[in-house]
Amino acid sequence: MKGLALLLKLAAAGALQAVMPTAPWLGGMRAPLLLAIALHYSLTRDRGFALFAAILAGLLQDALGRTPLGVSSFVFGGAMLMVGRFRADLFRSASVTQATLGALTGAGVTLALWMLLALAGWVRLSAGQGIIRVLGVAVMGALTAPLAIRVAERLDEALGLIPADRR
């Protein structure tokens, strides 16, 4: 059931992420909903399952775009392991925390992906364009992460999948 819920959340987040409109002044990047789902698992599950969720979320993001498979998995996985490392010190259920983590992970992941894709010659962006994209994803991450995490938690509640430490 836990795996099915993960697939359901990732499928819905992936579909929404690919069809949601973008703001050109935020660099034309997509709202990081798949990253928000990975963040949700990183805040609520053990690190092993959170890593699995992050790798799957990254894989889906790559498959739904033109990024070579595995690049986003690597970056998502690294980011979520970092979040998992500090999660005991955070007020995980506070919207402010989730918004901050959404912004930080969004910016960090976008920066890392930009570097990797640019180094491999897959994307060509000027420094200005890249910085706008990093900041754009940070803004969208701050706005969407609390909402996406709340919806994911409601789904877990509906399916009876509340983590033991939060009952």
Next chain:
Amino acid sequence: MSRSNGFLLWTALAVAVLLLLNLPVTASRELRGVLREALAPLYGAVSGLGLRLREAVDVLRGLGGHAAENRRLAEEVTHLRRQLRELSSLEAENETLRALLGFQRAAERPLLAARVIARDAAGWWQSVRIDRGARDGVRPDLAVITTEGLVGRVVETSARTADVLLISDPNCRVAARLPRAEADGVLVGLGVRPDGLARCRLDFIHRHLEIRPGDEAVTSGLGGVYPAGLPIGYIERVQTDEQGLYRTADVLPHADLGRLRYVFVVMASADVPRGKGAP
């Protein structure tokens, strides 16, 4: 979390990523295709819902904005009438040029109508996904157009979907021609401006040829990917490097690449399966 557990997790991540990155090309393509196919119905449903929502918003916006819209349309009619007078004198010249250049209309080739169901999931590329794929005869390197002009080319297909790289993507190159000036060049995408308009640049135009803002750019047919004569856009601005061998020009695409809903794939005749096809 103990130090050894953390090390194990980082190792697991590295192994997983190495496996994914080193998948054979065919396996990688198949995995990508399976994931896309699995989500295609969900995409269709979500994008259909989004389309209806957008139409509803347009209707609501229209109710409150008729007066402003009327004023804008009146100004536009005046502007267009003036343009029409100017253009009628150029019509004969245009006909001659078309004949001379062997301008071939795209509609002479079979067109396959498709709906745009998604865009690049991350936003790194200027690309869209359409609801027609290999089983409809779509294959990589087919040109994609709208009624306004060139949109891009197919770069990847699965059975029911295809990815189209837009002409505004920096990785997209189009052999282009300016019929009035009889100038050839290479069109390169520059992404999207903050106002949402797609940007392109025409490079390698011979510096001694006279080109000016308003000149129309069409595909030249060189390279074999795009059929000759597909309208691309208008020259917006010309830049000349006094020391350089060539000139460059900013091009504004005819097609509204940021709001694509329906497109047409320009098929080779042999690619169209029976019962599918030209609208």
